[in-house]
Amino acid sequence: MVQTLAATRNAVRVAPEDDVAVALAPLEAGEDVRVDGATIRLRDSIAAGHKFAVRALAAGEPVRRYRAPIGLATRDIAVGEHVHTHNLRTALSGERAYSFAARAPAAVAGAEGPGRTFRGYVRADGSVGTRNELWILPTVGCVGRLGERLAQRGNAMTGPGVDGVHAFNHPFGCSQLGADLEGTAAVLASLALNPNAGGVLLLGLGCESNQLDALLERIPPERRERLRVLRAQSESDEFAAGEALIAQLLEAMGADRREEVPLSALRLGVKCGGSDAMSGLTANPLIGLMADAVTQAGGAAILTEIPEIFGAETLLMERATSREVFDRLTALVNAFKRYFLDHGEPVSENPSPGNIAGGITTLEEKSLGAVQKGGLAPVSDVIGYGERLSRSGLTVLEAPGNDAVSTTALAAAGATITLFSTGRGTPLGSPVPTVKIASNHALAEKKPGWIDFDAGLALDAGMEAAAAALLDRIVAIASGEPARNESNDERAIGIWKRGVTL
Incomplete structure (x- = not known):
């Protein structure tokens, strides 16, 4: 729902159906506040951002804000009284049944999007990035710091057309089982496919549960041109090997340029x-x-x-x-x-x-x-x-x-x-x-x-x-x-x- 605010100098409520208004600035007990043409005398001091009642509410009654219930009154609430945790509680419980009813799309009014453009990086698959960065994604936390050191070196090697080299350390990728490990692998593989990553270095240790070969299977072959893989346990000098792979990616990314896109x-x-x-x-x-x-x-x-x-x-x-x-x-x-x-x-x-x-x-x-x-x-x-x-x-x-x-x-x-x-x-x-x-x-x-x-x-x-x-x-x-x-x-x-x- 798009807001149409009924505002005064010091308070606002979203709609006439609402039972509360929100203070825009600190208000004092005894102060008169105008809300939708009515004058309300405050019974309590109201901190900025807090609510006060604009109509009397009985214990157990739903209290509305945004045209919908936000909970139940735990006791009678008078006009002008502060409404918060001392007199309002949630009505939520557990799972519930929902009914489907096809509805016509609502009319939308707001900022003009059609016709606007920005300057982005168009990828081979047609997707568009807002950045052209090299991302280093560790399969496991054991090589997270290695990734950060490689990113620091990579940033010293960047030239025109590359927005930066960033490593994303995390503590997972091993000592995980089943759906938990699956979630880690899925997120890392999907990050590798983000259009903002003009190049990706997948950095593995070698013995981790989140194996590099399995992770690579999640990457479509057509997206691997800008992807390199480093297995740290297989290299005598993993830092030098990583540096060489980063250099390859940066060279390819250096030709990328922003262009006008819708x-x-x-x-x-x-x-x-x-x-x-x-x-x-x-x-x-x-x-x-x-x-x-x-x-x-x-x-x-x-x-x-x-x-x-x-x-x-x-x-x-x-x-x-x-x-x-x-x-x-x-x-x-x-x-x-x-x-x-x-x-x-x-x-x-x-x-x-x-x-x-x-x-x-x-x-x-x-x-x-x-x-x-x-x-x-x-x-x-x-x-x-x-x-x-x-x-x-x-x-x-x-x-x-x-x-x-x-x-x-x-x-x-x-x-x-x-x-x-x-x-x-x-x-x-x-x-x-x-x-x-x-x-x-x-x-x-x-x-x-x-x-x-x-x-x-x-x-x-x-x-x-x-x-x-x-x-x-x-x-x-x-x-x-x-x-x-x-x-x-x-x-x-x-x-x-x-x-x-x-």
Whole structure:
């Protein structure tokens, strides 16, 4: 849902159906606040980003924000009273049944995507990268530091046409079994196929469970021209051997040049982390408009963090393009809930302490804000962890909410740039440009070294103006301007560990 905000100088609510409004700045008890033409006298002091009731609520009654329930009142709540963990609880439980009903696609209005272009690297298979980098991918943690040393040497060897050499260390690839090992192998192989990797060095030890030959079988033969393999145990001087392979790749990559391509060539990952109550009002709706712009142009967007759609999943299910896609999405959501329950954890064990401090009370509230990153685009596909994007439109990807794991899964799925909203800030970066979008002015002003775009502009100038400015910023970064994570050399991967360790 795209936000149409009913804002005053100091408070905002999304829609007249909502039972709460959100303070834009600290408010004092006894202060009069105007909301939708009505004056509300506050019974409590309200911190910025926190909610207060705009109508009386009875104990047990659903409390609405974003036009949907965010939980149940645990006691009577008076008009003007602070609404948070002391008087609101989640209504989520476990798995549930869902009903499919084909719906017409919603009308989408937002940033103009069709007709826009960026300057990217066109690959032999027709995919387009926003970077031309050499990626060193260790099969196992034992050679992770070797990869980092090789990357340092590689960066001293780069010339025109190459955007950098980066190694992605991780602690896995051995002492894993079954589906756990399969997930590690799948993610690494899919990362090797990301269009931002103009060259790839697969770096193995030799005796690990995640064997190089098996990993190579996951790489299509036509994609191996820009791929080299190093088996450290087989070389007397593994560093010299790796250096020689890097030199080969850099020579081939040196001829690559950016060229003008349509916005439809963009593969957009969408993510949130360190969210606050403003994330669902500013940054996430803006990201949703970017997803709509890219998908309307014929491109692809990828939404993940499955535990952070619990309570809002039906908004995505209603947009499934087929019964098959709907069934895969419902199975994914219920399987993720079962994953929590099988480990003895409630499905609602979220938000984080930082989310709560920022004004988010329940998982439903967090999810209703988070799913807005997917805009209004039809859900065209659902893919598993480590699988790759294959359709235009909005794809839902299996991965947890953990920032490092989910941003890595997005890159493995094929995202060439990821939009990352945050209300509290984080320096974290993934293998692809990770564009940090602050939900509020205070964060953008406090952490300019982390933040690429201030979504607080949406409250000042309106969503349309903010969306146009953000699309310009995305085009510039996709065309080569460094994102903050790149300027800070914040690039890392996280692999989803799900099994026993031997």
